[in-house]
Each structure stands twice: as structure tokens, then as C-alpha cells.
Amino acid sequence: MYLHGTSKVNAQGHLEIGGCDVTELAKEYGTPLYIVDEALVRQRANEYVTAFQKSGLKFQVAYASKAFSTMAMCALAEQENLSLDVVSDGELHTALKAGFPAARIHFHGNNKSPDEINMALDAGIGCFVVDNSTELKVLNALAKDKGLTVKILLRITPGVEAHTHDYISTGQQDSKFGFDLTNGAAKQAIKEAMELSNLDVLGVHSHIGSQIFEVDGFQMAVEKMSAFAIAIRQDLGLTFQVINLGGGFGIRYVDGDSPLPVGQYVAAITDTLISSFTAADFPLPEIWVEPGRSIVGDAGTTLYTVGTSKEIPGVRKYIAVDGGMMDNPRPALYQSVYEAVLANRANEANEETVTVAGKACESGDKLIIDLELPKANSGDLLAVFCTGAYNYSMASNYNRFRRPAVVFVKDGESDLVVQRESLDNIVGNDLLPARLLKTALAK
């Protein structure tokens, strides 16, 4: 069992996280339950900040809230001196409601609506990461209407292929995101932005993908962005103040995953940046990054209750839990793999190999294939590790299941930060037109 952060097995043989016995958490909050190890999130945030401080460069570490956005998480990011990357009006609203300082919010997205742009302009956010030419014009016009000058970065696809799943690889030329660096579109976009009266171009942004273990992709992206910065200064007379390298730093989900310590990714990036700019005798820009998964991913654990089981002799044994692809769509979407333990009998030896099925009405709703476990019975608790990123944030109400609660645990205390959805929440936005109401009541 890979115990990390504050996780341990206590004297009763129960999994404990943040000093809280998870069997007690299950009693108090029910299952499925997302449990967040607050100390580990803070530690990860601090690792980034400390590593950048070491470089001597000016920096911002913007937590990519798409990984896990709740008001509590935004407040925690604020306390850890992070900036925040948002990608929708919903994420922006969450941040603002949590009191996150607008000036430290960066707004992403490849199709921001005028309403979203206006909302962000009114809030006074720090920076827009502009994805395309349409957005440049719309943003400029809306800013002009309000008499504002807006700080922007231009999102560039640097032509770097990250070694990761195709669906989460974004830096290659054939991507829906950003201006292409390799075909002149990026330079053209800078020119266009410089001519627009209400935009202030701070620099460029790239994000090569997610769940990346090697440093070479990041280094290559820095080199390309640095060369671009130098060319733009020579050709257009604009000096970039900021280079934003996005997120993508990998984490360990299962044995065999080999992420580097945060400090090594950061050092590779900052060293490459410093040497590229120093070699060209060029003023050093600020470096910004946007880690999501690596801040919250391994701090999250999902707790389920085991229900039914089905054995197909000689083929497979399924055990079903009370959640599934609706709280964690990643196995179905990306063939993602996870480790898990029986949380109420965590000291017992493994006896059998099972496939953990969810309860959605889909054959593909399998959370873990071929998991070694002690013999699991109905009522046992299954803890799936490393579910802090892209689980709650990607959860759905498929089959009209209710989204789970989220608790933060720390020093033996637990705080509910998202309530479990109620059945009334499920029908909360439904409307019954009068002509259907009659029929429904008659039955």
C-alpha cells in the first residue's frame, strides 16, 4: 500500500487521513466521499513557491482550478499565496465568492463568451489568456466600452508533443487551443494585439499537456518561447514581461509512475529560461506556471462502500461500489489507473483479484481492473487514492446519481466543504409544464 501525505493505518487497522479515521468519516458524512488531505495540498503549493523563490526570478504559481474548484480550495490557494487560473464563469464566480483577489486571477478558455468576458472585466481580474483572433477583437471592444486597458497573454501552441494521453496533450500543432508558433500565426497575433488600443500584451503562454513526467518537453517549450520572445523584440519592439508555461506536471497514481519532485521540474524550467535569455543578453521575464493535478491530485482519496459482487468462474470477480464513473470518469475517459485499499481492514493480506465496478448503467463503468484485495464483503469501505484532481471537478449526475460530499481533513479535524447533493438538488432545475403536470399527477 502506498501511503503518502498524512495517510496511515491506525491501531484498529483503519485508514487514517489528516488524523481522521475514515470509517468515522464514512459514518459522519456517508459515502461516496471525497476526502482531501489539506496538509498535503499546502505542502505541494509550498514546494512550488519555494522552488521558484530559489530561482531568483519573479514568478506566479497559478493553481489551475479546473483540477478541483470549490470555494474552500480557492480560499486555501489564496492563503498559500497562489494565483488562480479559471476557465469559465463558474470557476470565476467560485473564486470571487471565496474572496480570492481578482488581481491574481488569470482567465483561460478557447471560447469565452462576451458575458464571461464582461464578468471578468467588471471583477478586475489580473490577466486574460487570449486564445484566438476573435477573442482579441471581442475583448478589445468590450474593454473599450468600459474604458479599460486589459493585461493579456497570448496562448501559443509551441509545437511540442508531450508524452501523455492524446486527449490531454495540447502543445502539438493540431490542437484546438492557441496561436500556432510554427506557421507564423503567433507573430501575426502579437502584431494584431499591439495594434488594439485597449490591450496590453504582457507576454505569451503555452501548455503542452498534462500528467507529464519528463522535463524535456518543458525545456523545449521554454526554449521555443524564449526564442520567440527574442524575435518579437527584434522585429516588433515589444519586450515580453511574462512567460507562462502552463501546468502538466505529473503525479504518481500507481507503481511505475515516476514523477520528478516539484523542485526538479521548476529548476529545469527556470535554468533553461535564465540561460536562454542571458545568452541573448535579454531582460529576464517573470515566469508563471499553472499546476493543477500536482497541487491536489495525490491529496484526494475517494471513499466508497462495497455493495454487491458477481463472480464469473474462471473469468473475473466484480465488486460494485456506491459510486463510479459519475464521481470519477477518468478510467472510462483516459483508461486511467488507480490504487485502492479496503479502508476498514487495511492491515489484512490480499486474497483475491477483483474488478471494481461502479453503479452507473454502463458496462464501461469500471473504476479499477484487477485490484488485489482482502476478500471484500458488502459494507466494507474501499478507499481509492489520488482522486483529488479531475474527479470532483469532472463529476456528473449521470443516471441522476447525486454528486458526493467533499471534506477537508487536517490534524484530526474534518470540515465539510461541499455538501452531498440531495434528491431535491437533482430535480432543482427541472420544470414541469402545465400540460405535462396534469398527466404526471393523474398517474
Ligand SMILES: Cc1ncc(COP(=O)(O)O)c(C=O)c1O
Ligand atoms: C491551460 C492549462 N493550464 C493548466 C492546466 C493544468 O494542468 P495540470 O493539472 O496537468 O497541471 C491545464 C490542464 O491540462 C490547462 O489546460
Ligand SMILES: N[C@@H](CCCC[NH3+])C(=O)O
Ligand atoms: N482532465 C484531464 C486533464 C486535462 C485537463 C486540462 N487541459 C485529466 O483528468 O487528466
